[in-house]
Amino acid sequence: MDKPYVIGIAGSSGSGKTFFLKSFLNHFKDSDITLISQDDYYIPANTKTQEENRLYNFDLPTSIDRDAFYKDIKDLFDGKTIYKEEYTFNNPNIKPKMLEIIPAPILIVEGLFIFHYEEVNNLLDYRIFLDANEDVALERRLKRDLLERGYDHDDVMYKWINHVVPSYNTYLLPYKQITDKVIINNTDDPEVINSATDLISQDLRQKLNFV
Template sequence: MDKPYVIGIAGSSGSGKTFFLKSFLDHFSTSEITLISQDDYYIPANTKTQEENRLYNFDLPTSIDRNAFYADIKDLFDGKTVYKEEYTFNNPALKPKMLEIKPANILVVEGLFIFHYEEINQLLDYRVFLDAEESIALERRLRRDLVERGYDHDDVMYKWINHVVPSYNEYLLPFRETCDLVIHNNTDEPAVIQSFTNDIASELRQRIY
C-alpha cells in the first residue's frame, strides 16, 4: 500500500484527547483509518509494590518501549497488521484485550511523547495539539483516575505535581507552536470538539480522496 497520511495527536493530561479521538475516528470507516497509541507501549510496571508504583514516574520518555512503538508504526507503513496487548495501567480489575491494528490510508498516532521522539515526529504529516487550563485539566484527571483506574486521591495529586506537570512542560509544551492545529479545550461542551473534528475530517477527505 502507499504510505498512509499520518496525523499526530498529543496534548496535556486532561486536555480531552480521548473524546477528540473518538469524535474524529467516527468520521471514517475502520478500513479508512487506524489508531496506534503510545499508551499501549508502557514498559510493564505491574511487578512493583503499591508504594513503588505510586513513586514510579510514568511521565518520562523512558517509560515507553520507544523502539517497539516505532517498529509497529513502520510495520503499518509496510501494510502489515500489528497485534498488541492493550495496556491497562496496572488496574487488576481490567483484563487486557489483544488489539488488532490494521493498516489504512489514514494513520493516527497518539501520545504524550510523539513530537519528542524525533524518529516518530518526522513521520507525521499533520500535528494536532490539545491543551487546557491546568485547573480544568486536573479536574478531568482526577475524575478519570479515581473512577477508571482505581487510584486514590493522594496518588493522583502526587503524580500530578511531581510527574505530570513537569513532564508536560519539558517534553510536550515546547512543540505547541510547531503544530498545524492547536485546540484550547477548556469546556466540556462536545460541540466544540466535534466542530474541529468535522473540519479536519472534511479537509482530509478532500486531500486524500
C-alpha cells in the first residue's frame, strides 16, 4: 500500500473537534479514510482515587503512551490493521469498545499533542487547527464533562484552570501559525463546520484524484 495522505487535526478543548471529524468523515467512503485518535492512548489512570484523578494532569504530553501512538500510525503506513480498546475517560458507566482501525488512502491523526510530538508532526501532509474563544470553549467543556463523562462542576473547573488552559497555551497554541488551515468555531451553527469540511474535502478529492 502507498503511504496514506495524512491530515493532522488539533484544537482547543471545546473547539468542536468531534463534530468537525464526524462531518469530515461523512464526505468519504469508509474504505477511503480512517482515523486514529491520540485520546485512545492515555496511560491508564483508573487505578487512582477520585482525588488523585482530580489532581492528575491528563493535559500533558507525558499522559499519552507516545511510543505506542507513533508505532500504530507507522503500522497503518505499512498496511497493518490496528486493534485498540477505546479510552472512556475513566467513566465506569461506559463499556469500552474494541476499535478496528483499518488502513486507508487518507489517514486522519487527531489529538492535542500531534504538532508537539515532532515524530508525529513530521508525518503530516496537511494540518488543521480548530479554535474557539475561551468562554465558548469552557461552556462546551462543562456540558460535555458533566453529562458525558460524569465529572462534577468543581472538578471540571479545577482542571480547566490548572490543566487545560496552561496545556493549550504551551503545547498547541504555538503551532497555530504553522498549520495549513485555521478554523474559528465560536457558534453552535453546524453550517460553520459543514461549510469548512465541504471545501477541504473537495480540495482533497481533486488533489488525490478521488472520484
